[in-house]
Amino acid sequence: MQRSTNRTCRRSRTIAVAVALLAALFPALGLTAPVGAQGADPWDAFNQVSGANGAEYIADGSNRALQFRGVNIKTTDPINGASEQVLDAIEARGFNLVRLSIFWNLFEPVDDDYDQDYLDDVDQVLTWAEDRGLWVIVDFHQDVFGPAFGDYGIPEWATDDGGLPFEDTGSFLTNYLQPGVQEAWENLYEDPEIRAAQAEAWTRIATEYRDHPNVLGYDLLNEPFGKMREGEDLFTAAARVERVQLTAMYQRLTDAIRTVDERSWMFIEAPNLASLGIATSLGRVDDPRVAFYPHMYNTDIETEIYNGSGDPSGYDSNFFANWAAAITTYTDRYPVPMLVGEWGVPTPYEGLDRYIAEALVTLEETSSGWNWFNGCLGGGYCTFGPDGEDREQVDQIVQPYARAIAGLPDEHHYDPATRTLRLTYADGEATGATELVVPSAKHYPAGWSLIVDGVPVGSGAADEPSTGVSGDLRRAVADDSVVVESPLDGVDVVSLAVPQDGTTHAVCITPLEAAQRCDAPLAEEPTAEPPSTGETAPSDAGAPSDAGAPESGAAPSDGRSSPGAGESRPLSPRFTG
Structure with a gap:
């Protein structure tokens, strides 16, 4: 272009x-x-209004309710993964929001030793996004905790696995259940030194980027997890972690960020169990600008495609009603805006057009905005083709919308x-x-x-x-x-x-x-969506799937791989934890 x-x-x-x-x-x-x-x-979006429909909205200084449509950019190489070409493609569809990943182990690989080149690269992406009229939510991303377990996220120096074992099972979900990973999550929440280091890291990030007017806010931790203690199953453990540990962590991080940034929104997530119809037990975070930022992934879609078995479009149509009922329990309890931080499909196979259409309706009914996963050029989860062109079925997400009401x-x-x-x-x-x-x-x-x-x-x-x-x-x-x-x-x-x-x-x-x-x-x-009158890029159904199939029935999480350049290690395939 x-x-x-x-x-x-x-x-x-x-x-x-x-x-x-x-x-x-x-x-x-x-x-x-x-x-x-x-x-x-x-770039004024720091009020909140209640809609006539009972929902809460981020609002500007004129009290106009704001809505958002956009994509994720998950990459370990900001300059290439969030390139001007990628941002051009996002802007050209009328989107107005990017959720941009950052990784703690990349910007602070050694305790109190920050990689300024990496931070400057993120700064450049924020400027490019501002030039294109794009809001950005800075996403503190992790997959299977971090590099101590073969991925990206919490640095090794801030990982205390208690000397417990970790064996790569080849499954994203079951890797989260490994003893070493479980102990690392427990210590992230409970160890005073690690808690202080995490708060200091966020303070540094907010100090670096608070002057960018298009920074809407901070996603405090991507798809958090926790330890299953003796006598707990996955769901009872998640409820305790949300209620006791995760809520407290979000409050600590919010309080730390507020010492340097009084304006931005705090975006909070729960463990990604709503895809299984499980309501969150996350508590209130005391701050005037907090938004709920859950994810939406369909287990059937993810596992059918990864496993290569069955009809990828043969999902349970009750999924959307179950997801909506589970996820809105939080906004029913606490009057905060809700956006959906991730949703998408691994590859737009034939038959998934209806899934995407139903998802769009559900998102309209439950949230004031969303980010498709993932904003990249190529195959797999990518929004756009290799040259920035539309991809068949995925292009449904480009729709008219009201960005200010x-x-x-x-x-x-x-x-x-x-x-x-x-x-x-x-x-x-x-x-x-x-x-x-x-x-x-x-x-x-x-x-x-x-x-x-x-x-x-x-x-x-x-x-x-x-x-x-x-x-x-x-x-x-x-x-x-x-x-x-x-x-x-x-x-x-x-x-x-x-x-x-x-x-x-x-x-x-x-x-x-x-x-x-x-x-x-x-x-x-x-x-x-009816076929476009222009040429449509061929479907990417023949593109190779991400490596590493999940166990059948595993819920999707955030290990999706994006084909950004410069990545030193392949990102995990995605399905839940």
């Missing part, structure tokens, strides 16, 4: 929204100028069958514009229509760019009541301001050729 040398100039290019409108109806609608749509701080969100749903985005929200205390991200080239090659409270406000055609909103539109409504920017070819950002009148508003994006209605029926069941 040829990049502009002046991104600010490129982002200000405006396309026409007045291809078709009913000018006589605009005064009745009463659109007003979207205050804050232009010139506002784009000037009110109290109620419904947010994209229906791929009708290519209709429907947003409803109640008036609240928010000011400024509601902002919609519209991947116009992918979903609306013939153009799209914007409908607000039943009134067709205007439309945009992908092949009719211009330098400004038409004079007819400006005369029909207050100046700048609807602004459409095209930050990249094929992606439109719609900003609109609807006056507050104490009611609930409905905003829709529909195909230009469709009947201009905002109450179009949604598909009764999730439907896979």
Whole structure:
């Protein structure tokens, strides 16, 4: 992709929204100028609002509820694994969030001896992401604890295995159950010196990156685990670890980070048992900016593909309801925003399109954002093909969405069958514009229509760019009541301001050729994305799977391998712990 040398100039290019409108109806609608749509701080996300639907949202200084769509970048080589080419591909789909892994053993390989080159590489990636309008959550990542057990994460100098044995079983899950790994987790939580070292490490990370305005916050520990004590099974141990050890650790780390960074969000995870329908026992972390950040992986999908047996699409369709019921117990107890830190499929085999479609519906219903695993170029879990192109089935995750809502969100749903985005929200205390991200080239090659409270406000055609909103539109409504920017070819950002009148508003994006209605029926069941009108990259079904098959029935965790360059040791295959 040829990049502009002046991104600010490129982002200000405006396309026409007045291809078709009913000018006589605009005064009745009463659109007003979207205050804050232009010139506002784009990196303001440090309030919280409650939606009309009962969910909690991260909000900006104008009390607009924010939503996020994005990917993980898991790599041990930040410059190459999170390269400008990868970030370009992320930006080009209209995504706005990256979860970027860092590894303690790489930035502090020796106690109190930090690798500044590694930290500077991460710093460079954060700058590249900011240039592309991407929020970043810095992910303190571990797999099977760390290098003492053949992976990445907690450094060996901070690993106390009590002299207990470790035997690589070839299974990610059962490696977590090895005596040495179990003891290392126990000492991470209980040993005063290791606890202090972990807090110091996080303080250093926050000090390094707190001045990046696009750092949304810190994921305090990827997929934590713990020790099964005598008389416990996996689930009773997890409940105790969450309630007693993990909650306390998150509070310690939050308190440490707050000594140097008062602004960023803290993202907390539970052991990845919700995929088995097991609710978390994690407690409250006392801080005004804490968000729950669970993962969603389907055991059937993971094991069928890894084991090479059966139909990879033959998963239990109750999975999503069970996952949602388990995971929302936390946000039912504690009023915090929830985003989903990881979800995805090992390889987009035929038949997984329906799984991805159902997952997207579940994520819309339970969270205000998500990160697909993994943001890389190639095969396997990668979002994009080797040259940054769409991958068959995975490209379903590119959808229109509202990234900022000037009110109290109620419904947010994209229906791929009708290519209709429907947003409803109640008036609240928010000011400024509601902002919609519209991947116009992918979903609306013939153009799209914007409908607000039943009134067709205007439309945009992908092949009719211009330098400004038409004079007819400006005369029909207050100046700048609807602004459409095209930050990249094929992606439109719609900003609109609807006056507050104490009611609930409905905003829709529909195909230009469709009947201009905002109450179009949604598909009764999730439907896979219809084929794109452009060329689609061939499926990567023939790509080799990650090594190391899990035991049948093992839940997925975070050992997914990403093909970033420069990795000194292969990352583990992924399935749960």
